[in-house]
Amino acid sequence: MVNAATVDGTAPDRTAPGATTAAVVAPAPDPGDPRRPWRAGPLLATFATAGVLTSADVRVAERLGALTGEDDATVLLAAALAVRAVRAGSVCVDLADAPSLVAEGPPDAPDVPPPDVPLPWPAHDAWTAAVRRSPLVADGPDGPADRPVRWVDGRVYLDRYWRDEQVVRREVDARLGGVLPVDDAALRAAVAARFPGPRDARQRVAAATAALSRLTVLTGGPGTGKTTTVARLVAVLRDVHGPGLRVALAAPTGRAAARLQEAVTAELDRLAREDDVRGGAQVDEVAAPVAAATARLTASTVHRLLGWRPSSTRFAHDRTHRLPHDLVVLDEASMVSLPLLARVLDALRPDARLVLVGDPDQLASVEVGAVLGDLVARPAPPGPLPARLATLLPDDVPTAPPPGRAAGSPDPSDVPEPQVDHARDAAALHAGVVRLVVPHRFGHDLGVLADAVRRGDADAALALLRTPGAHWSLVEPAGDVPTDAEVAAVRDAVATTGARVVAAARAGDAAGALAALGEHRLLLAHRRGPAGVARWAALAQRWVEDATHDPAPGAWPAGRPLLVTTNDRTTGLSNGDTGVVVADGHGGVVAAFGDPAAPRLVRPHRLPAVETVHAMTVHRAQGSQLTTVTVVLPPASSPLLTRELLYTAITRAREHVQVVGSGDAVRAAVERPVRRASGLRFDR
Numbered sequence: 001m002v003n004a005a006t007v008d009g010t011a012p013d014r015t016a017p018g019a020t021t022a023a024v025v026a027p028a029p030d031p032g033d034p035r036r037p038w039r040a041g042p043l044l045a046t047f048a049t050a051g052v053l054t055s056a057d058v059r060v061a062e063r064l065g066a067l068t069g070e071d072d073a074t075v076l077l078a079a080a081l082a083v084r085a086v087r088a089g090s091v092c093v094d095l096a097d098a099p100s101l102v103a104e105g106p107p108d109a110p111d112v113p114p115p116d117v118p119l120p121w122p123a124h125d126a127w128t129a130a131v132r133r134s135p136l137v138a139d140g141p142d143g144p145a146d147r148p149v150r151w152v153d154g155r156v157y158l159d160r161y162w163r164d165e166q167v168v169r170r171e172v173d174a175r176l177g178g179v180l181p182v183d184d185a186a187l188r189a190a191v192a193a194r195f196p197g198p199r200d201a202r203q204r205v206a207a208a209t210a211a212l213s214r215l216t217v218l219t220g221g222p223g224t225g226k227t228t229t230v231a232r233l234v235a236v237l238r239d240v241h242g243p244g245l246r247v248a249l250a251a252p253t254g255r256a257a258a259r260l261q262e263a264v265t266a267e268l269d270r271l272a273r274e275d276d277v278r279g280g281a282q283v284d285e286v287a288a289p290v291a292a293a294t295a296r297l298t299a300s301t302v303h304r305l306l307g308w309r310p311s312s313t314r315f316a317h318d319r320t321h322r323l324p325h326d327l328v329v330l331d332e333a334s335m336v337s338l339p340l341l342a343r344v345l346d347a348l349r350p351d352a353r354l355v356l357v358g359d360p361d362q363l364a365s366v367e368v369g370a371v372l373g374d375l376v377a378r379p380a381p382p383g384p385l386p387a388r389l390a391t392l393l394p395d396d397v398p399t400a401p402p403p404g405r406a407a408g409s410p411d412p413s414d415v416p417e418p419q420v421d422h423a424r425d426a427a428a429l430h431a432g433v434v435r436l437v438v439p440h441r442f443g444h445d446l447g448v449l450a451d452a453v454r455r456g457d458a459d460a461a462l463a464l465l466r467t468p469g470a471h472w473s474l475v476e477p478a479g480d481v482p483t484d485a486e487v488a489a490v491r492d493a494v495a496t497t498g499a500r501v502v503a504a505a506r507a508g509d510a511a512g513a514l515a516a517l518g519e520h521r522l523l524l525a526h527r528r529g530p531a532g533v534a535r536w537a538a539l540a541q542r543w544v545e546d547a548t549h550d551p552a553p554g555a556w557p558a559g560r561p562l563l564v565t566t567n568d569r570t571t572g573l574s575n576g577d578t579g580v581v582v583a584d585g586h587g588g589v590v591a592a593f594g595d596p597a598a599p600r601l602v603r604p605h606r607l608p609a610v611e612t613v614h615a616m617t618v619h620r621a622q623g624s625q626l627t628t629v630t631v632v633l634p635p636a637s638s639p640l641l642t643r644e645l646l647y648t649a650i651t652r653a654r655e656h657v658q659v660v661g662s663g664d665a666v667r668a669a670v671e672r673p674v675r676r677a678s679g680l681r682f683d684r
């Protein structure tokens, strides 16, 4: 563990007055340590040799110092920590939090242990004062616009990320500041027609919100009907505004965009057929617009939507060249970074509607920010939306307590009460947030486990996991590395599925091989180490080869599971797609991807970059669902073990999740929500 200490008074750095009360003297950095950046001052060198800062962090801070005439080592340390924060996915660093954050270990090297030396942290008040008066730093939101670093209420930002945060803050507030004019009767009729069921209340509220508000944040766990709601709210808006409404569907990855397009067009087709069957007036009034919508709707990556150009750092669409669309839907928004959302908001017409869709409890973007989670958690100033929704859909809008029910009495939607916090959901409407709560696909019990994790209730999660049932099991190894006997059930799951994949693949049955591939997946937090992908993928491969009694030769053995690692326009494959090598019936092989009902077949020589995928990280698995999932947890001390990681892993399973990990590891995960610093949850 890192101890907070004060800097050795012999250091030649010009430190802020009062910053040095040598309580603990840090060891002088070893001049021969390869991690020590060349010619760095002693304070930054100490943090670099302790593994807290990289040479790049130090270099950026020193360069910024040189450009602005700042040589106070404590200020440069704050700037270097702001660079480090971005590497960890945070938008900024709160100086008061820095020692505890650093104690969690290197942000982008989870297999490296945290530093175990006392670190010379500057005294907080003097440090803050030095930062605020530095020529390198803009002090507060109204500070000069031309400084590379900004201090706001204890948070230190690289200024470009503060500006992105301001774009999001300003645009979101503007979008929530008023409601759009809508014909109430037409909207009520369209919403009722598209969401007729008694359990569709929240979906009706979501569609009405999208009609009334220029920002809707549609959230919910897996299978709660988010994608279905997107399709039907497009239908509702087209019903109300006519078929000319220009709609853009987008997602952060090519794979997510393809899935969104497929699901939305399928649902719109279904609606059109339903209307056809009903016949008469409705066909003319409703089905025709929907059919028109189906014909034109395509989804793209967000980068593509904005007009990414390889030769430019700017998108084709921005504040001066707005997107033409009336409605932009952004799916898998939990994976969208702060800068990218800022660019989307910049590019939207002020009167266009934005619908952000995602599950804020999942792992956040691999880049900077956890912007969906921030928008959901942000205390929104009271706006006109909830009252307007209550007039339109008085029986559906969440209130606290729900109308006609005492708090705590059963919810009419059949959702277990702990999962529905009406008061919170009612307040969230001010921020345009509609949370779907009825699980349509997800196994009901699995939803209860996921919810305990989401709520941070470690006792409940552990008690559930220790009561094995149809939907989960827990293997608690006695040591850090599970024994063969302890992983017998994992081996069975891997070997059984693998043997099925191989048998179907050798028989040339692409649909069967893809279906078997979707039956089970081994998920891990780490890439390396005893609980890492590399070790477990090798184990899994051996188990499958043992089960099939025949390790097939060559680079493309039938049954080899594949993971695409890049987007490829020629084949239509996207980074993250999984597939399998299948015999083609003529002595050759072909790689099969996608829906087992309609496999996409690609010859090996035409494939983009692929890897063998016997196991993958939970991050990689985001956006996929498998019948059963095994997640192998690292020891409780791993910094990667977080609530979001466990929640994302559990919610990848449709029917059963098998957790391999100690009780301490489960508890550590549930009790450790990801800490991504940002200012969006604060007033300024």
Ligand SMILES: Nc1ncnc2c1ncn2[C@@H]1O[C@H](COP(=O)(O)OP(=O)(O)OP(=O)(O)O)[C@@H](O)[C@H]1O
Pocket (backbone or CB within 6 Å): 197, 199, 200, 203, 220, 221, 222, 223, 224, 225, 226, 227, 228, 229, 263, 440, 441, 625
């Ligand atoms: N109101 C509804 N009534 C009945 N079934 C529904 C309703 N809404 C959605 N469904 C069904 O529930 C299943 C899950 O819906 P959907 O895919 O839209 O959920 P999702 O939240 O987008 O899931 P994921 O997070 O996995 O993408 C689908 O089979 C869909 O047809």
